[in-house]
Amino acid sequence: xxxxxxxxxxxxxxxxxxxxxxxxxxxxxxxxxxxxxxxxxxxxxxxxxxxxxxxxxxxxxxxxxxxxxxxxxxxxxxxxxxxxxxxxxxxxxxxxxxxxxxxxxxxxxxxxxxxxxxxxxxxxxxxxxxxxxxxxxxxxxxxxxxxxxxxxxxxxxxxxxxxxxxxxxxxxxxxxxxxxxxxxxxxxxxxxxxxxxxxxxxxxxxxxxxxxxxxxxxxxxxxxxxxxxxxxxxxxxxxxxxxxxxxxxxxxxxxxxxxxxxxxxxxxxxxxxxxxxxxxxxxxxxxxxxxxxxxxxxxxxxxxxxxxxxxxxxxxxxxxxxxxxxxxxxxxxxxxxxxxxxxxxxxxxxxxxxxxxxxxxxxxxxxxxxxxxxxxxxxxxxxxxxxxxxxxxxxxxxxxx
Amino acid sequence: xxxxxxxxxxxxxxxxxxxxxxxxxxxxxxxxxxxxxxxxxxxxxxxxxxxxxxxxxxxxxxxxxxxxxxxxxxxxxxxxxxxxxxxxxxxxxxxxxxxxxxxxxxxxxxxxxxxxxxxxxxxxxxxxxxxxxxxxxxxxxxxxxxxxxxxxxxxxxxxxxxxxxxxxxxxxxxxxxxxxxxxxxxxxxxxxxxxxxxxxxxxxxxxxxxxxxxxxxxxxxxxxxxxxxxxxxxxxxxxxxxxxxxxxxxxxxxxxxxxxxxxxxxxxxxxxxxxxxxxxxxxxxxxxxxxxxxxxxxxxxxxxxxxxxxxxxxxxxxxxxxxxxxxxxxxxxxxxxxxxxxxxxxxxxxxxxxxxxxxxxxxxxxxxxxxxxxxxxxxxxxxxxxxxxxxxxxxxxxxxx
Numbered sequence: 001x002x003x004x005x006x007x008x009x010x011x012x013x014x015x016x017x018x019x020x021x022x023x024x025x026x027x028x029x030x031x032x033x034x035x036x037x038x039x040x041x042x043x044x045x046x047x048x049x050x051x052x053x054x055x056x057x058x059x060x061x062x063x064x065x066x067x068x069x070x071x072x073x074x075x076x077x078x079x080x081x082x083x084x085x086x087x088x089x090x091x092x093x094x095x096x097x098x099x100x101x102x103x104x105x106x107x108x109x110x111x112x113x114x115x116x117x118x119x120x121x122x123x124x125x126x127x128x129x130x131x132x133x134x135x136x137x138x139x140x141x142x143x144x145x146x147x148x149x150x151x152x153x154x155x156x157x158x159x160x161x162x163x164x165x166x167x168x169x170x171x172x173x174x175x176x177x178x179x180x181x182x183x184x185x186x187x188x189x190x191x192x193x194x195x196x197x198x199x200x201x202x203x204x205x206x207x208x209x210x211x212x213x214x215x216x217x218x219x220x221x222x223x224x225x226x227x228x229x230x231x232x233x234x235x236x237x238x239x240x241x242x243x244x245x246x247x248x249x250x251x252x253x254x255x256x257x258x259x260x261x262x263x264x265x266x267x268x269x270x271x272x273x274x275x276x277x278x279x280x281x282x283x284x285x286x287x288x289x290x291x292x293x294x295x296x297x298x299x300x301x302x303x304x305x306x307x308x309x310x311x312x313x314x315x316x317x318x319x320x321x322x323x324x325x326x327x328x329x330x331x332x333x334x335x336x337x338x339x340x341x342x343x344x345x346x347x348x349x350x351x352x353x354x355x356x357x358x359x360x361x362x363x364x365x366x367x368x369x370x371x372x373x374x375x376x377x378x379x380x381x382x383x384x385x386x387x388x389x390x391x392x393x394x395x396x397x398x399x400x401x
Numbered sequence: 402x403x404x405x406x407x408x409x410x411x412x413x414x415x416x417x418x419x420x421x422x423x424x425x426x427x428x429x430x431x432x433x434x435x436x437x438x439x440x441x442x443x444x445x446x447x448x449x450x451x452x453x454x455x456x457x458x459x460x461x462x463x464x465x466x467x468x469x470x471x472x473x474x475x476x477x478x479x480x481x482x483x484x485x486x487x488x489x490x491x492x493x494x495x496x497x498x499x500x501x502x503x504x505x506x507x508x509x510x511x512x513x514x515x516x517x518x519x520x521x522x523x524x525x526x527x528x529x530x531x532x533x534x535x536x537x538x539x540x541x542x543x544x545x546x547x548x549x550x551x552x553x554x555x556x557x558x559x560x561x562x563x564x565x566x567x568x569x570x571x572x573x574x575x576x577x578x579x580x581x582x583x584x585x586x587x588x589x590x591x592x593x594x595x596x597x598x599x600x601x602x603x604x605x606x607x608x609x610x611x612x613x614x615x616x617x618x619x620x621x622x623x624x625x626x627x628x629x630x631x632x633x634x635x636x637x638x639x640x641x642x643x644x645x646x647x648x649x650x651x652x653x654x655x656x657x658x659x660x661x662x663x664x665x666x667x668x669x670x671x672x673x674x675x676x677x678x679x680x681x682x683x684x685x686x687x688x689x690x691x692x693x694x695x696x697x698x699x700x701x702x703x704x705x706x707x708x709x710x711x712x713x714x715x716x717x718x719x720x721x722x723x724x725x726x727x728x729x730x731x732x733x734x735x736x737x738x739x740x741x742x743x744x745x746x747x748x749x750x751x752x753x754x755x756x757x758x759x760x761x762x763x764x765x766x767x768x769x770x771x772x773x774x775x776x777x778x779x780x781x782x783x784x785x786x787x788x789x790x791x792x793x794x795x796x797x798x799x800x801x802x
Contacts, residue, residue, distance in 0.1 A: 002462050003482060010465070358430055358743060360770055376750070376771070378780030380463060387464030391748040398746055399461060400468035400481070401491035401628070 001079065001383050004240065006399065013242040016328035016393035018288045019279070020385070022075060023315055024068075025297030025338025027350040027369055028308065036300075036308040036340060037351065037368040042316035045332065045353075045367035048323070052353040054364050055377025057385065059336045065347040071335040072257045076290070077241060077386030078234065085260070086172060086229020091162045093256025095154055099231045104170040104199065107227045108153070108161045109178070110135060110220035117185050122178075123159045124220040135220050136161055142213050146206045163225060165203065170230065171196035177207060178224035186222055203228070236262025237288065241390060246282060248275045249292035258290055272314060276321045283325050291322075300338030308340050329392045330355040331385060332367070349379060356392035402480065402784050405641065407800065414643040417729035417794035419689045420680070421786070423476060424716055425469075426698030426739025428751040428770055429709065437701070437709040437741060438752065438769045443717035446733065446754075446768035449724070453754040455765050456778025458786065460737045466748045472736040473658045477691070478642060478787030479635065486661070487573065487630020492563045494657025496555055500632045505571040505600065508628045509554075509562045510579070511536060511621035518586050523579075524560045525621040536621050537562055543614050547607045564626065566604065571631065572597035578608060579625035587623055604629070637663025638689065642791060647683060649676045650693035659691055673715060677722045684726050688794075692723075701739030709741050730793045731756040732786060733768070750780060757793035 001007070028036035058064075059071040060080055069090050070080035088105030099105065110132060112121040127135075136155040143151055149167035156162060173192040179185070188204035191197045203225070214221045237245045239262070247258030248266050255265045264286065268278035275291055283289075293315050299308035322330065333352035336345050351372035362375040373379070377388075390396050402408075429437035459465075460472040461481055470491050471481035489506030500506065511533060513522040528536075537556040544552055550568035557563060574593040580586070589608055592601035608624070615622045638646045640663070648659030649667050656666045665687065669679040676692055684690075694716050700709035723731065734753035737746050752773035763776040774780065778789075791797045 002465050006482070358740070358747070358749075360431055360436055360749070362771070362774075374775070376457060376774045376780070378457070378774075380780075384463035387462070388748075389464075391464035391466065396464060396466060396748070398466045398468050400471035400486065401488045 001381070001387065002399070004079075007387060008240055010397045010399055011240070011242045011390060012395055012397055014393060014395050016287065016395065017283070018243070018329045018389045018393050019322065019327040019331070020075065020288070020290050020389070021322070021330070021332045022290065022292045023296045023312070023332070023334050024292060024294050025300045025336060025345065026312070026334030027337025027339070027346070027348045028300065029339035029341050029346075029348065031305050031341060035369055036305060036312060038366070038370070039305075040309045040312040040316070042312060042367060044316045044319040046365060048319060048332070048355055049353045049364050049367040049372070051361050052355040053359045053377050054351065054353045054362050054372040054375025056349040056369065056373045056379040057333055057352045057382050058349045058379065059382045061381060063347050065345050066336050067345070068253060068335060069257065071382065072254065073261070074382035075333070075335060075385055076237060076261050077383060078261065079383055083232055083234055085232055087227025088162070088229040089231055090253070091156070091227070092164065093260070094253040095156065095162060096252035096256065097154065097162070097164065098259070099164070100166070101231060102166050102168055102170065104165040104172055104228060104230055106163050106225040106229070108163050109224045110159045110161070111186070111222050111224050112219040113186050113222045119179065119182050119184060119186050119224075121219060122182055122224065126158050127220050129155070129157050131220070132156075132159060132161065135214075135217065139210060139213065143206065143209055146209065147202045149202045151206055159220070165206070167202070169198070170202070171199045172228045172230045174200055174203065174228040176226035176228070177203065178226040180226075186224065189225065189228065231260065234260055238262055241386065242395070243288040244286045245288040245290065246286040247290045247292070248278050249290075249294070250275070251292070251294050254292045263290060272318050276318050279322065280325060296334070297338045300340050301343060303340050303343035305340035328356060329389050331389055333385070352377060352385070354388060354392065358392060402782070402788065403800070405480075408788060409641055411798045411800055412641070412643045412791060413796055413798050415794060415796050417688065417796065418684065419644070419730045419790045419794050420723065420728040420732070421476065421689070421691050421790065422723070422731070422733045423691065423693045424697045424713070424733070424735050425693060425695050426701045426737060426746065427713070427735030428738025428740070428747070428749045429701065430740035430742045430747075430749065432706050432742060436770055437706060437713060439767070439771070440706075441710045441713040441717070443713060443768060445717045445720040447766060449720060449733070449756055450754045450765050450768040450773070452762050453756040454760045454778055455752065455754045455763050455773040455776030457750040457770065457774045457780040458734055458753045458783050459750045459780065460783050462782060464748050466746050467737050468746070469654060469736060470658065472783065473655065474662070475783035476734070476736055476786055477638065477662050478784060479662065480784055484633055484635055486633055488628025489563070489630040490632055491654070492557070492628070493565065494661070495654040496557060496563060497653035497657065498555065498563070498565065499660070500565070501567070502632060503567050503569055503571065505566040505573055505629060505631055507564050507626040507630070509564050510625045511560045511562070512587070512623050512625050513620040514587050514623045520580065520583050520585060520587050520625075522620060523583055523625065527559045528621050530556070530558050532621070533557075533560060533562065536615075536618065540611060540614065544607065544610055547610065548603045550603045552607060560621070566607070568603070570599070571603070572600045573629045573631045575601055575604065575629040577627035577629070578604065579627040581627075587625065590626070590629065632661065635661055639663055642787060643796070644689040645687045646689040646691065647687040648691045648693070649679050650691070650695070651676070652693070652695050655693045664691060673719050677719050680723065681726060697735070698739045701741050702744060704741050704744035706741035729757060730790050732790055734786070753778060753786070755789060755793065759793060
């Protein structure tokens, strides 16, 4: 990728409309010789691929399995290595929190310690979600503030929660307050810089009070915190690419990621049709749209090959409505692979197609991993997708004389 | 690309001859399904491609449309991001000036200001080339020197000209003396570094006198200067690659670029045949030849698809004479695409073929963008071409033990 500041100097605002369709976890692996895409009946995507340029896209680089944070940042045109998003922030985005620059977040576990403070269960016996909610509520009532910092605690599933400290000048150069192993003593956080010392004192002050309060509530008699992080300072897509970007997704985490790069979040419904209706309703108002379809990833994570095939086929049926809007540049790809056989994100590259006026179509007949590999886009890193879309939307000036 | 200093340590001098044929702006886009190359009848290039390894080459990176400066530097084996060439220098090369390290160049426009100094026409009503020549001549007579710096002014087409300040220690860390917009006040240059302050004073001193002299000559009653630049400090191809390189081209800009990287410029005629004759005449004297064919780009810039097809066919006919010389390594490619449908440089990758003894020929039957894409070279950045040519000329030692 051309250096950020050079790209920025080349961008020019035009009226052309760019649409990026992300089928979460689309890339797969063969079962009886065929990947999920190869097994699916997807006439609309196949036809679109035949009129597009195609390729294989690596979210980060060869062999690297990405989380949703870096894989999306890359698709949004940000170097996923330079722009890190901490674990705490990702968890907060996942439950739909709107973070400010004064917020320090962490991912938390309720856990069990013995009388010597040794961790004997890092998950407090996987207490029920209800029990965890109660505990969070109780803690929230007992401790609203510590040394000038507001504290908010948000329950997740089972023993998990998210914590947010809010105060000016909080720092996230902190070690995990979690030895990550049972049989070790629970510990506070340590500041990694001089500047973060006050923040460490606040967090440790909070933990001290929590331990006093939770002492009687075995098995959830302590908490472990990790992934201390603040919202990274990311220049917006409008600053970097002169785009007015909007996001259409149903899961909070993806909307949160979109907000991090300055996208407008559009209210939408639960179904794919709803998402496409939202695109249609707002098509005149923005010039970049990110539409996220989650079902493919969920089916992959479930290890349900057939369910993923069905999800792909369902998504295929909505493409005619997207094409009717005549976007100048349409990209269809995934953020990462989630092969059903692995039941998890993986390192495999994703197929990509780019449909626009000024291309030499590959004439590929199927939108699959192995067919797209034959296309002119070759195999390339995801962070190049936005420069390509901008170029195809005639939004980039010439570099050099 | 392997780091410059490592590559340098691997290069060894041999007698093998490398020839790089650059068909300017060769890459195209389809009209009625076929690109210019696909529509052309090019039996010689097709036969050559079938015995070569092929690929698609990106001048800079995905989506980036290059000017001729960066695209050529990349083909010459220089990272086009690290080695920038300023606008003023490119313009000076374009009119055939031989620059020294003491020269500070800028691109200039004659323009019109009102009595308050507000720019009302950035192009002085596009005054005729003759008028501009007269004005330049007049200014040259009036001001030959300012604060110890020699000043030379060279007319271009219409309102355009190139200016060269010559003195020791001039710097090019200067802002444009051009607000780039009408309705704003004309302004001087500002130094961006302490070191450039004296240079700014020289330029502004010159502009002050120019404004006094031109005052009566409405519409060309001021000048705007931009792209202040000096010849970049580029190590020569002979230093970096142990080559004795020579350039054969008909346009001054390409010869100027070749000179920047230390190529010998060979005198040649106006036709393709002349260029190939020159190659033949000097074949024993050098071991790297850059031959530039301009016609393909000019036809593309004109938006004349058929003319570009004809230009390609004309170039095709000279290949037997080149092959008769039996170069050890022959590369045929373009510096950038200039699709007739866009009438401009574009971001599309170019086809490339590399013909040499030690290759696994792809067996591709046509030298076109879409066929070359199927070749073993894959899609790769232009700066990798020289390392590939050196390797195929057995001019690179083993890296590491």
